[in-house]
Amino acid sequence: MRNYITNEWFTLFTIFSLFTIVAAKYVNSIRFNDFIAVIGNSKYLKLYTRDQKFIDQFDSLLFINLVLSSSIFIFFSYNTFITPVSFELIPFLKLLFAVSTIIIVKTLIERLVGSLFEIDGLIDSYLFQKTTFKNYSGILFFVANLFLLYSNKYSEIIIYVSISLICLINLIGFITSFKNHQKTINLNFFYFLLYLCALEIGPYVLLYKVIREYNT
Structure with a gap:
């Protein structure tokens, strides 16, 4: 079942x-x-946002x-829940490119929106908080990949638990940002909803389509 997973490329990427x-x-x-201690502790956000x-x-x-870690995790999830596929370097590099491009372009668009509406300080603070919790998710992806790569058991459980923890972490990050900027959001709630649809939900829908087309 796992002969397509034990590939030296995954070991190299993990290293x-x-x-x-x-x-x-x-x-x-x-x-x-x-x-590492950012969950439940606002010290990191307060200390490093201004720098x-x-x-x-x-x-x-x-x-x-x-x-790297999220792309490997996506590959394992695809193989577990959709269809097993053999690892090929070029398609995987395309997946890496898609993931990195979506994140970078999304961030640049958000910065552009901040500049257009002259709220650079607010957007910079918000993006720093989001980046922090996304990078924290990357650590969890890395740990999950170690179990998925070097264990032949409980793949579905590992993936479900990992996704649940990562969703929880990013939810904590979203709530933290919402609390920090609640007054501004309340005054511009309609624009906030547009932002969620266009820049928060949209890119992940696009990433899902990329994943669906991974083996084509």
């Missing part, structure tokens, strides 16, 4: 993901420790892990 996580800790070990940069080395390393 590279681990390298990016270790590199992030090496770049700023104090920040990394605060980052964020357009291209941040720490977040960039964790972003690479997010793209």
